[in-house]
Amino acid sequence: MSTTNPAAGALWQDLQRLRERSPLVHSITNYVVMNSTANALLALGASPVMAHAVEEVEDIVGIASALVINIGTLSRPWVDAMHLAMAAARRRGVPVVFDPVGAGASRWRTQVCRDLLAATPPTIVRGNASEIRALHIAGAATRGVDSRDDAEAALEAGQALAASTGAVVSISGPVDLIVGAGGVLAVGNGHPIMPRVTGLGCAATALTAAFAAVNPDAALAAAHAMAVMGLCGEEAAAHSAGPGSFQVAFLDALYALDAGTIRRRLRIERRPTLH
Amino acid sequence: MSTTNPAAGALWQDLQRLRERSPLVHSITNYVVMNSTANALLALGASPVMAHAVEEVEDIVGIASALVINIGTLSRPWVDAMHLAMAAARRRGVPVVFDPVGAGASRWRTQVCRDLLAATPPTIVRGNASEIRALHIAGAATRGVDSRDDAEAALEAGQALAASTGAVVSISGPVDLIVGAGGVLAVGNGHPIMPRVTGLGCAATALTAAFAAVNPDAALAAAHAMAVMGLCGEEAAAHSAGPGSFQVAFLDALYALDAGTIRRRLRIERRPTLH
């Protein structure tokens, strides 16, 4: 990690741009995290819009700067809307971030993910190690939506997924790994209490979309989002007594994140690509 | 603003009545804010019930003291239920508060609003400036569900909407404007951080319904709800460090709101109707 931390300047620039433009992020996401996702986007400086009816998703994509597709609590009508929205986003050049929540937990869920990815490759896929593996490996098992696995365990699957879809693949874990055309970015920020709060993975996906709205380099956008999650998670953990007060402090930290904190604590590094 | 603040007595009386009766507010509302809306109603002293199946909405309206219709995350089955519930409420004399969340953001959304308003005029329409304009003006554009616009920008549209539907129109903004048969009420309470928290507009709609359940003067009920939102927003902002701690302090403030705070800080004024 360089002492001058040149990555900090790039993140701070993206964050300032995001706060100025307040990009509208259209989220077709799961019921569990709609409120916490909307609040994370607002606290960061972006604007959320949730809409999932087949009658309107294409119109909503038309006013959005990024699209989130998160399959957490999927059902047939939502899958139809996801197909329409992803296709509309691709036609309009709107970046799409796909979150395969719980891929591997049921055969149908895994199949829906594969169908969506095959129909319209997203800009970025963001998931935990078991989800990324489930997308790549037939029969890989996921235990619900948790992830306490290392991202490393899914690096090979992520690289194969990136190669086959052209998407950047962002794998979350104690160290997040972002797999892009140019190699692998590793983000070391975060705190062990984070898996004890629901929806932080989904918030990471939404923040990834917000950064993709202001930075056309998808790998860097993904890394910036994961870094902001991790930095604010560290900040929140330092000012809370458990997962309840953590959530409160996390939103406050997103709102307050400044250049100094980023400069002092950011841990992004580019890995040599030996593969 | 009068120094004796006669409006404070009327608000305090409504609030006491509400806390005694704990009116049941039936909310057919969006997924994003269901939890925060229910908590705002409970903290205020009302009772929430959420139910949206066509098989039961008429029964639920039959035990409710007010009905909220909020189209935030609408889909076809929900629209059907909204039509049934609004008609049942009208038959039974249950006040209806309609929130056209995101009207203007898609053609379908705007059309659904117009159909619902035409089928059963509500007691009160509560929205932000761009939503109220979208209901009135064909082709007016809304940028998602945000509103940072002045309510003034929608005053003319609100007056036309009030005239055509017979509903009181409550337009939120830095100063909220309530348009009724007797003129315009302006509510000056609030805090700039409030648009950075999701669902406060929807909470305002739910509180409007709770006040409408205890005060048959719909314009006054709407003004009291907006004033309570604003007063508790000011209180919460004074005791918080960002949008996370704001939400916590806001619910605590709703629960604790007392006569003294209302008397000292309430800012409601009746505008001379020059129009």
Add this chain to the structure above:
Amino acid sequence: MSTTNPAAGALWQDLQRLRERSPLVHSITNYVVMNSTANALLALGASPVMAHAVEEVEDIVGIASALVINIGTLSRPWVDAMHLAMAAARRRGVPVVFDPVGAGASRWRTQVCRDLLAATPPTIVRGNASEIRALHIAGAATRGVDSRDDAEAALEAGQALAASTGAVVSISGPVDLIVGAGGVLAVGNGHPIMPRVTGLGCAATALTAAFAAVNPDAALAAAHAMAVMGLCGEEAAAHSAGPGSFQVAFLDALYALDAGTIRRRLRIERRPTLH
């Protein structure tokens, strides 16, 4: 209440087991409480998964250690999924906890409950007094989803329901009553502010499922869950200023609950069965 409090040892043992195994609790529950339920399960040490599509609920039950069926915001497709999931759980020996939220508030809601109970008797039914009465007595009225009634008012209905279904019946109130084959357990922990926060009843149901995943004695599992709710409610009330800060402190208390607090404050007693 014994001074050595032998019940404390059994609860602490279950809680340790739960934190070690982190059982996966599949929740088919209502929109209002999905987020707060998931967070309560995570703070306790369990793992939540929410999934409701008919295409996948049987697969998800297959990886779960317990199933929650909560009808709060039911609609036809969800009822279909509940039938499938309950039957799958029974086939696999996965404990099922059924929460008849708002039973009695509409004819359809009451009928759906009776149909589900008749098709597949659950392991545990957890509801408030008016809900339990509505399941048993044709025409009993429920006022929404609130419960400020004593559990005693539903003891007879609970005993009849337990006898007819074979389920343990857990009735919440200022004192919770758990009706099982061996008699009645009474849990005296809790705090009067708890009904002013939405979703705590639903969280109690989810925690009941988590305890049922680690303790085959369903009555004891239900009592342990209600006791944990009550103990953490007392703890949270002591460190909060209203329903907003209560929720934060409640999650922190679930996360931190220790043997000492349980030993000092647990109030479970077995009632002599005079009936």
